[in-house]
Amino acid sequence: MxxxxxxxxxxxxxxxxxxxxxxxxxxxxxxxxxxxxxxxxxxxxxxxxxxxxxxxxxxMQPSLDDEPLLAVPLEQLGRRFVEVVLADADEFSDVYLALVRGSGEPSIAGRLRTVHEETFVRPLLARLPGQGGELRARLAAALIGGLLYSLWVVGDEYLLAADRHEVVERYGSLLQDILTPAA
Amino acid sequence: MxxxxxxxxxxxxxxxxxxxxxxxxxxxxxxxxxxxxxxxxxxxxxxxxxxxxxxxxxxMQPSLDDEPLLAVPLEQLGRRFVEVVLADADEFSDVYLALVRGSGEPSIAGRLRTVHEETFVRPLLARLPGQGGELRARLAAALIGGLLYSLWVVGDEYLLAADRHEVVERYGSLLQDILTPAA
DNA sequence: GTCTATAGATTGATAGAC
DNA sequence: GTCTATCAATCTATAGAC
Known part of the structure; x- marks a missing residue:
């Protein structure tokens, strides 16, 4: 240098x-x-x-590497998605947080909407064809957003300190439930 | 006048x-x-x-009327919570949104943390005594936050236009699953 | 309690020399 | 490409008369 x-x-x-x-x-x-x-x-x-x-x-253009998401069987997509989101957190969370906090500015709100759509909704929607798929995909995206919100916007210290594998297991299985309902 | x-x-x-x-x-x-x-x-x-x-x-001091939450049996708390949050949305969502967007300011971030704690975590934690209760309560609070985030911060138009009863039913049953796991 | 006046700093953005 | 100098507007907050 x-x-x-x-x-x-x-x-x-x-x-x-x-x-x-x-x-x-x-x-x-x-x-x-x-x-x-x-x-x-x-x-x-x-x-x-x-x-x-x-x-x-x-x-501020966050991107998740969603290649691994598409590769996994649908029955494992829930845990996998949570895993990927948390694994890429270092690159992703700061930018995402800036978009959320800046979303009072209309142009930034638009960008946040796009990122939410492309990163969360679209990959899920692609795996959930057929009737009712869109509602399930969007509720699943809300669920993902909730985890990021709790961790990075609110900064829930208990969750931040919690064992990552357990969070993936628990929250991922919830996500799985809405992707492939048991009943 | x-x-x-x-x-x-x-x-x-x-x-x-x-x-x-x-x-x-x-x-x-x-x-x-x-x-x-x-x-x-x-x-x-x-x-x-x-x-x-x-x-x-x-x-900016949002408050939910959580009276109805305490009255309901634990087995119905999931749907009920989602119901209450959406019912109070008119009073609650704007203030909550302002807290989220303002949370770059340290004092506002502190307020957001308090509100999240008091409004979401505490009422759930009170109903989930015993081992593992805190993790479940905090993941459940994340889930609640995710719905507000999708609706009010991102502004997911599909969810905003969706039938409220179906959202309560679907998302509420997810919430119920983490409060009182089936397995 | 209410007002005028203004301090004092900071902002995003531009003009024009080099 | 890079800089100095500055515009013009905005901001929070205060001092002091009434």
């Missing part, structure tokens, strides 16, 4: 924005703060990305 | 703050906006309530 070398300003700004938005959220991160962290000029932030809002939308 | 009569300024400010915080959230509601809606002076807002933050905390 040589000082003055390498990373283009635009990338340094992107990286700094990603860090700050995840740590403090949209409202509490100023363009000046981002510029300072990137060791760049505040004017360049706007110059490169148009506005603070566009910069937020460009950097 | 006679102009110039009646309602004290302090109450007009409180009412205006409640309206604006619920409609726009914490970050997007300014002291000036609140004063304007209350037809009062901006300085009086601070004078009466100390700060914008204290005004928010004083006005």
């Amino acid at each position: 040589v000082r003055g070398e390498g990373v283009p300003t635009r990338e340094r700004i992107r990286s700094a924005a990603s860090t700050l938005f995840r740590e403090r959220g949209y409202a509490r991160s100023s363009v000046r703060d981002i510029a300072a962290l990137a060791e760049a000029d505040a004017a360049l932030v706007i110059r490169h990305f148009g506005s603070k809002e566009l910069l937020f939308l460009e950097t | 006679v102009r110039g009569e009646g309602v004290p300024t302090r109450e007009r400010i409180r009412s205006a703050a409640s309206t604006l915080f619920r409609e726009r959230g914490y970050a997007r509601s300014s002291v000036r906006d609140i004063a304007a809606l209350a037809e009062a002076d901006a300085a009086l807002v601070i004078r009466h309530f100390g700060s914008k933050e204290l005004l928010f905390l004083e006005t």
